[in-house]
Amino acid sequence: MVPHLTTALNGQLLDLEKRMLAAMPQIEHWFRSQWQEYASPFYASVDLRNAGFKLAPVDTNLFPGGFNNLNPEFLSLSVQAAQVAVEKICPEARRLLIIPENHTRNTFYLRNVYELSNIMHAAGLDVRIGSISPEITAITRLETHDGHSIVLEPVVREKNRIMLKQSTLDGVTYEAFDSCAVLLNNDLSGGIPPILEHLEQNLIPPLHAGWSTRRKSQHFAAYNRVVDEFSTLLDIDPWILNPYFDTCGEVDFHARTGEECLAQKVEELLNKIKLKYAEYGITQEPFVIVKADAGTYGMGIMTVKSPDDVRDLNRKTRNKMSVVKEGLQVSEVIIQEGVYTFESINDAVAEPVVYMMDHFVIGGFYRVHTGRAVDENLNAPGMHFVPLAFEKSCSLPDCAGKPDAPPNRFYAYGVVARLALLAAAIELEEQDPLNQ
Structure with missing residues (x-):
């Protein structure tokens, strides 16, 4: 089953896919040269969001737990x-x-x-x-x-x-x-x-x-550098592939400290996104995702559209944001540009998840949530998975076909996921205690 993609906003993405197809030999050569320099993680999964005008990773997991959902x-x-x-x-x-x-x-x-x-x-x-x-x-x-x-x-x-x-x-x-x-x-x-x-x-x-030491902000700092170089290769605006982000490192949601720092960072990031939306004529409302800088399982995450949203949080939201998996207390958060998802399966919001082992794309699936909106985190109770979304391998584009033909869209997904994988490789090398 290939998901339906809303087409009203996919002009930018179509142009990106055209460029990727035209530059496929250069892209693969570039990846080969990168893997000679950096050791690929053993395995990883990358959550992508496709807004039509933007295709970007929003999370990279180095301990993937969904092999049962692959085709x-x-x-x-x-x-x-x-x-x-x-x-x-x-x-x-x-x-x-x-x-x-x-x-x-x-x-x-x-x-x-x-x-x-x-x-x-x-x-x-x-x-x-x-x-x-x-x-x-x-x-x-x-x-x-x-x-x-x-x-x-x-x-x-x-x-x-x-x-x-x-x-x-x-x-x-x-x-x-x-x-x-x-x-x-x-x-x-x-x-x-x-x-x-x-x-x-x-x-x-x-x-x-592991999340006891790893930080999402370190990963996306490495991803910034990877995308800047890759975007030069394709002659595109790196923002199309890259969510803006910032961090706030002294937040205590229970004690209600750090709220003003967080609100200020949210406002700055929203203003930055608004400028890009205006540049591309995007009429959607910008938003950011505030989430724990360490941790997984979709815990400690909220959608924010105004700095006022993080001021005076109610008790339920503060409790939700203060603790993640294994009872880990949240004191550091990443504020990440929100990326809409305009893909759906049976009218339910969906986002692609790409799985890799070594530096090879081995498949993927769609995370689907009937109770969530296009601007919300889908990794939440009530989600389900569509394992047959990738009808063909992500690594075999149809260069004679249309840019948005399924194998070509999935090739684009595989490229962006591999950019995130490369960022993870750089991140792991830089954070290796032996290299400190």
């Missing part, structure tokens, strides 16, 4: 990319230990772990799933929402290695397991657990990719 017909792309990614990090790897999030009651997330395990197994690895959750003290079988199951085993540490001990479940013996590489599917929002520190095994992604 199963693209499994071969995932497997091939996984083989390349593993060869780069641990060429001799035969065993892989996956460490998932601790929320074992989320059966949809467990389905993601099941699918990720299948991909890595199909890539030629012996895969087991180890838990660092205090709730998992013995080997445990957990059911997904659709009848599959995964086996979780408690992780133990011996010196500078983590492993699984021999155990028995349902009459089956699971041998002790010591892996070359450890794949985190846990974003470390609650901090870095001591069991994962100073390991001699290859830990992917690295610990500094």
Whole structure:
């Protein structure tokens, strides 16, 4: 199913897609040169917003949790990319230990772990799933929402290695397991657990990719530089691909401190966006998204259209904004230019999410929400996913077709997602403790 895109505002996007198709050899050459300089993250997902006049990433996740939502017909792309990614990090790897999030009651997330395990197994690895959750003290079988199951085993540490001990479940013996590489599917929002520190095994992604240290503002600062260079290549205004942003680092929503700083930053950013809207003749009302500078799962986010919106917040909103996943207190926020989404499926607002492994696009899906508007965050309770949105691979444009033909629109999505991936690669290199 290919979503319907409102066409009244897509002139700017059509021009962008035309330029991308015409410059495809230069674009791919440019990406190849970048990947010679920077190490790609092992995997990532990028949330995009398509406003017709602007196509931009609004979030980049380095611990993607939606592999179960990908089109199963693209499994071969995932497997091939996984083989390349593993060869780069641990060429001799035969065993892989996956460490998932601790929320074992989320059966949809467990389905993601099941699918990720299948991909890595199909890539030629012996895969087991180890838990660092205090709730998992013995080997445990957990059911997904659709009848599959995964086996979780408690992780133990011996010196500078983590492993699984021999155990028995349902009459089956699971041998002790010591892996070359450890794949985190846990974003470390609650901090870095001591069991994962100073390991001699290859830990992917690295610990500094987790939300205990990572900041969205660092990512988008790197994205600014990437887009400036890419826009020169295409001779376009970088704003078409790039949401403006600012930060406010001393906010306490409970104590109601930092509100005036936040209101001032909101006003400055809205004025900056208004100038761009006037330049392009855009009649929509500018807005910004205020969200925690660290964290995920769509928590701690609000849509703001006026500086007054962040003054005198009611108790419910202050409570919502003050804490994110794992009870992490919010003191730093990013104020990001809001990007409308004018895509819909069955009249419900939708946004594309692109998945990558190594530096390859392996597919994607649409996040859909029937209860949200075109200027609101869709990563919220009530969302659902349309896994068959990408009918063809994002990496195979139809240069003879129209610029807005599905494979060409999806190629554009893949290009912008890879720009965000490159920004993440730069961000990780710059934040690596070894490079400090």
